[in-house]
Amino acid sequence: MSVHQRKETGSWLVRYRYNGVSHSRTFGKGPQGKQLAEAFDLEIKMRKKLGEDLSGMISDDPYLGEIAQAYFDAKRVEGELSKNMKSWVTNFNNNFLPTLGKIPISRMNQQYILKFILDNYEERSVATRNRYIGYLRTIFNFAVNNEYIEKSPLKMWKPAKEVPRKSTLTVKQLAEIKKHAAPHLKWIINVAYNLGLRTGVSELLVLRWSWIDWDNKFVRIFATKTQSWRVLPLNDHFIEQLKEYRKKAKTDYVIEYHGRPIKNFSRAFRGACERAGYDDSIIPYDIRHLFCTSLLQAGADIGSVSNMMGHSTVKQTVDTYYNPHEDEKIRSIGLLARI
Numbered sequence: 001m002s003v004h005q006r007k008e009t010g011s012w013l014v015r016y017r018y019n020g021v022s023h024s025r026t027f028g029k030g031p032q033g034k035q036l037a038e039a040f041d042l043e044i045k046m047r048k049k050l051g052e053d054l055s056g057m058i059s060d061d062p063y064l065g066e067i068a069q070a071y072f073d074a075k076r077v078e079g080e081l082s083k084n085m086k087s088w089v090t091n092f093n094n095n096f097l098p099t100l101g102k103i104p105i106s107r108m109n110q111q112y113i114l115k116f117i118l119d120n121y122e123e124r125s126v127a128t129r130n131r132y133i134g135y136l137r138t139i140f141n142f143a144v145n146n147e148y149i150e151k152s153p154l155k156m157w158k159p160a161k162e163v164p165r166k167s168t169l170t171v172k173q174l175a176e177i178k179k180h181a182a183p184h185l186k187w188i189i190n191v192a193y194n195l196g197l198r199t200g201v202s203e204l205l206v207l208r209w210s211w212i213d214w215d216n217k218f219v220r221i222f223a224t225k226t227q228s229w230r231v232l233p234l235n236d237h238f239i240e241q242l243k244e245y246r247k248k249a250k251t252d253y254v255i256e257y258h259g260r261p262i263k264n265f266s267r268a269f270r271g272a273c274e275r276a277g278y279d280d281s282i283i284p285y286d287i288r289h290l291f292c293t294s295l296l297q298a299g300a301d302i303g304s305v306s307n308m309m310g311h312s313t314v315k316q317t318v319d320t321y322y323n324p325h326e327d328e329k330i331r332s333i334g335l336l337a338r339i
Helices: 030-049 064-078 083-100 110-121 126-145 171-179 183-195 236-248 266-275 286-297 302-309 314-321 326-333
Strands: 002-005 012-018 021-026 218-223 228-233
Touching (some): 002 030, 012 030, 030 064, 030 083, 064 126, 083 110, 083 126, 110 126, 171 183, 171 266, 171 286, 183 266, 228 302, 286 302, 286 314, 302 314
Antiparallel strands (some): 002 012, 012 021, 218 228
16 A cells, blocks of 8 residues: 555556455645545555455546546646636645545536535535536546546536626726726726726736737737637727836736736725725726727627627627616617607
């Protein structure tokens, strides 16, 4: 009985003998994988010392940790392990593997997995729970396609219906929030509104000065969510602002604070909202909604707006982001012909 680390993948495994037969069980990589392997090894040793039956712990069926490791390794080889997926790996290792990793996949079913999600994530939003279950289903489908298992425990699962969040932020409100913001936050709001980027490390906070084509007045944006580039034009007023800020920049990041790139500005934004007299129902991502809605209400070409947003279809732009405000509805109804 001993704990080993595979040279090829770096994953941890336990080798042991029971009833004269050699067995092994694989766990994940890193400190978490090592910890799980050592705990399993200790349990095997204690049970053998007490003369207990180990048949319930032995199975030739693959465990979730093994399949997940194979899936993540495959994604790394394909170059598709995005930042979103990396955060899922961390969550998986810390919260899912210690419980779901203890039994073979063949002994799991949809009811067991959904109960686990509810027990641990009942306070999370429906969208978050759907995402977590969706990741698990993706791993199970990978296991089926690669013949680790015959059937996915989540084959019949369908995502719960999500109530879409409605953004009500207006240009007037954003201007008021900006007025009460610290200097660095004023600039963040300005960049976010002029480009309509995803307001996190997936786009806005990783924006580089080197991505700007000053002569042709456009900027290339890399979206980690879709692993793709898109091009956004820059209007004359905003490009002049960019030039001014570039002169005093200390890094290649368009968004920086005290000479360093930042990873989050939610707290600063919330403080500015409070000082402006707004509650926490307004979030940074609403700026992206406002960018899209404002352009559509002003009569911009919907195909162009969809492209600038980085959407795969125009339908996604309309269904998700087009949220007309009440004054626009009033203006629209005024266009109705009389009879």
